[in-house]
Amino acid sequence: MRTGDHASCPPPKTGEKVGDFLRRLRGEELKSAPTVTSAQLSLADTLNKKGEAAYHAKKLDEAVSLYLEAIANNPEHGQAYSNLGLAYQKLNRNAEALWANRKAIALASGPNTDTVKASSYFNIARVYENDGLWAEALDSYQSALGHKDHPAYRGGIEKMKQKLGQN
Structure with a gap:
């Protein structure tokens, strides 16, 4: 190939x-430091x-x-x-x-570090949310917001707080 x-x-x-x-x-075998x-x-x-x-x-x-x-x-x-x-x-x-x-x-590294981290935490939050793991989803949404401000992250936080009765 x-x-x-x-x-x-x-x-x-x-x-x-x-x-x-x-x-x-x-x-080939993956090496630890390719x-x-x-x-x-x-x-x-x-x-x-x-x-x-x-x-x-x-x-x-x-x-x-x-x-x-x-x-x-x-x-x-x-x-x-x-x-x-x-x-x-x-x-x-x-x-x-x-x-x-x-x-x-x-x-994640370089100029897009925060964007990659935020979007990845958001993706993790969505998996947890879909599995009904509200506390884990909340934590991941908050981590996303900690790296970059986005309405979807804030919306996810609010939704999870409602699910957890924290509003």
């Missing part, structure tokens, strides 16, 4: 863990953007494959993890959504 050729990128197997998929995709070339960084950004386009076209499985391929090229691509988490959430793969968003928060 050529790197960057997402058409030949095999989809994750049902139930396959992300790390196993990435190892299979790359054909060396990433500038070409891989550029390719990862391109794949992430293609994943965003697939996501907006409601091609969620394709988006997941593209985000995973972006991450395989740059394992520290925080935005790709955040996008992956959102796609997993839409596919009702909540455990994977939580994992990907937490990874995005841990990796």
Whole structure:
């Protein structure tokens, strides 16, 4: 498989863990501190953007494959993890959504750090809210708001406070 050729990128197997998929995709064991070339960084950004386009076209499985391929090229691509988490959430793969968003928060860096962290905390809050875990959702909405002001974050906080009887 050529790197960057997402058409030949095999989809994750049902139930396959992300790390196993990435190892299979790359054909090698992931290293704790991988060396990433500038070409891989550029390719990862391109794949992430293609994943965003697939996501907006409601091609969620394709988006997941593209985000995973972006991450395989740059394992520290925080935005790709955040996008992956959102796609997993839409596919009702909540455990994977939580994992990907937490990874995005841990990796967020650069000028978009607060945006990536805020959107990832928001995505986590939505998973918790959909599962009826109001206190956890409230905490995540508050964390999102702590990184960036947005009406959706404030609205989520108010809604969770109402659910918890805190208003």
